[in-house]
Amino acid sequence: MKNKYVSPILENIRNYNFNGDMELAGKYALDYINSVNSMRVYPSDEDIAALSVFDIPLGDEPTPNAEILDKLHNYGSKATVAQTGPRYFGFVCGGILPSSLSAKWLMDAWDQNPAMFVMSPIAGKIEEICEKWLVELLNLPKGTAAGFVSGSSTAINCALLAGRNHILKNLGYNVSAAGLNDAPKIKVVLSEGAHSTVFKALSIIGLGQENLIKVPMDEQGCICADKIPELDKSTLLLLQAGNVNSGGFDDFKSICKKANEAGAWVHVDGAFGLWAAASEEFAHLTEGMEYADSWSMDAHKTLNAPYDNGVVLCKHRDSLVNAMHMTGGYIQITEGNRDSMMYTMEMSRRARALDIWATLMGLGKRGLSELVKELHTKAVYFADELKSIGLSVLNDVVFNQVIVRYEDDEKTKKLIDAIQKSGVLWLGPSSWQGNAVMRVSVCSYKTTYEDIDICVKEIKRLKEQI
Numbered sequence: 001m002k003n004k005y006v007s008p009i010l011e012n013i014r015n016y017n018f019n020g021d022m023e024l025a026g027k028y029a030l031d032y033i034n035s036v037n038s039m040r041v042y043p044s045d046e047d048i049a050a051l052s053v054f055d056i057p058l059g060d061e062p063t064p065n066a067e068i069l070d071k072l073h074n075y076g077s078k079a080t081v082a083q084t085g086p087r088y089f090g091f092v093c094g095g096i097l098p099s100s101l102s103a104k105w106l107m108d109a110w111d112q113n114p115a116m117f118v119m120s121p122i123a124g125k126i127e128e129i130c131e132k133w134l135v136e137l138l139n140l141p142k143g144t145a146a147g148f149v150s151g152s153s154t155a156i157n158c159a160l161l162a163g164r165n166h167i168l169k170n171l172g173y174n175v176s177a178a179g180l181n182d183a184p185k186i187k188v189v190l191s192e193g194a195h196s197t198v199f200k201a202l203s204i205i206g207l208g209q210e211n212l213i214k215v216p217m218d219e220q221g222c223i224c225a226d227k228i229p230e231l232d233k234s235t236l237l238l239l240q241a242g243n244v245n246s247g248g249f250d251d252f253k254s255i256c257k258k259a260n261e262a263g264a265w266v267h268v269d270g271a272f273g274l275w276a277a278a279s280e281e282f283a284h285l286t287e288g289m290e291y292a293d294s295w296s297m298d299a300h301k302t303l304n305a306p307y308d309n310g311v312v313l314c315k316h317r318d319s320l321v322n323a324m325h326m327t328g329g330y331i332q333i334t335e336g337n338r339d340s341m342m343y344t345m346e347m348s349r350r351a352r353a354l355d356i357w358a359t360l361m362g363l364g365k366r367g368l369s370e371l372v373k374e375l376h377t378k379a380v381y382f383a384d385e386l387k388s389i390g391l392s393v394l395n396d397v398v399f400n401q402v403i404v405r406y407e408d409d410e411k412t413k414k415l416i417d418a419i420q421k422s423g424v425l426w427l428g429p430s431s432w433q434g435n436a437v438m439r440v441s442v443c444s445y446k447t448t449y450e451d452i453d454i455c456v457k458e459i460k461r462l463k464e465q466i
């Protein structure tokens with residue numbers, strides 16, 4: 001007798017009728033979408049305490065899908081942070097545009113793996129289109145390659161690996177084959193104000209933390225161009241389009257010229273700020289960044305695409321592909337088509353470029369440009385209103401970030417604490433030139449001037465209680 005075992009559990013799942021539960025999921029999602037503008041921005045202590053309903057052992061038997069959805073909706077939704085609402089200004093986050101959310105639902109049903117073209121022609125095609133569009137939108141050198149990764153952290157890693165290998169190759173050393181142990185020294189130059197993910201990436205890729213040349217930043221958070229040391233062809237230079245506190249942009253024009261002449265590799269961390277290049281009015285902020293060698297950015301911040309959307313861009317396609325590519329007996333390459341795994345660390349992954357495509361389609365060039373403009377204009381408005389209630393704004397609001405202080409460290413911290421507990425808005429702390437500050441990041445398309453008025457009124461009320 002041939003064994004034809006059938007699991008009763010799986011047989012049930014195979015015969016499952018999706019209609020009811022997909023409708024229920026849709027209903028709950030719509031409930032959330034329709035209430036997120038008015039819900040508490042940060043969950044109440046009671047709603048967080050109620051998460052203890054999840055503290056149960058995994059049962060032996062399957063749980064009905066409706067019950068899973070009920071539990072998520074009844075307890076999970078209330079313990080979310082209303083990041084997709086209009087009054088979340090923490091970190092640098094961004095909401096989710098309708099075009100991307102609705103398209104993502106459809107694409108979740110496809111569940112495509114873009115590793116190779118042969119695994120998903122649509123995913124390969126859309127990545128190719130997104131690469132082309134991004135290069136045009138950001139005014140990057142023709143032929144620049146893009147890899148679609150989970151976020152800037154990974155994008156920075158991919159770019160720095162491409163840069164590291166490229167530099168070592170130019171020094172006559174094949175690090176992919178020979179490893180790092182006997183490699184020539186790489187000179188890493190970066191701003192002391194570089195994002196922490198840049199320091200993390202340098203440590204992951206074997207360049208460490210202790211032998212970096214840290215250049216001071218000016219009072220706006222930009223690298224002091226005149227303090228950058230002599231560069232050469234062993235140099236990896238890291239610049240920034242959008243300091244995470246101040247939103248400041250480095251002086252790419254003069255620095256990239258010097259770096260190009262010296263044969264250094266320049267990487268630009270533009271997690272949220274690189275999008276300035278897609279707006280005629282703000283493109284001056286990124287002027288000259290097109291002379292860099294690699295760039296990293298997020299689509300889940302300024303662009304308001306869903307999470308899990310970072311992009312690595314590299315002028316030297318071969319250097320990125322050489323650092324990322326892999327081979328194997330079962331790999332099936334389609335000549336002339338895009339095999340996405342050649343551009344990222346992962347082989348299997350979400351076909352996430354589809355999110356970016358849908359988001360860009362939903363905005364158009366003009367919508368994207370106006371999104372950048374609105375975020376900036378609202379950040380300036382927010383800053384002015386905060387000044388009018390007696391708070392200090394410590395940076396020039398060149399993009400979407402505002403650094404705010406209330407007299408001293410203690411009062412500033414107390415104010416942040418009160419704001420976070422209020423449920424009316426949410427923003428976080430940072431430190432700036434040795435002082436405690438609060439940081440406002442205007443990053444969602446949803447925020448209106450009325451929302452800012454509501455926030456400023458609440459901040460004023462809380463400030464008066466300190």
Ligand SMILES: *Cc1c(COP(=O)(O)O)cnc(C)c1O
Binds near residue numbers: 151270310
């Ligand atoms: C957010 C951010 C990062 C890290 O990006 P993730 O998408 O969170 O990995 C890096 N650099 C800057 C300037 C950022 O704002």
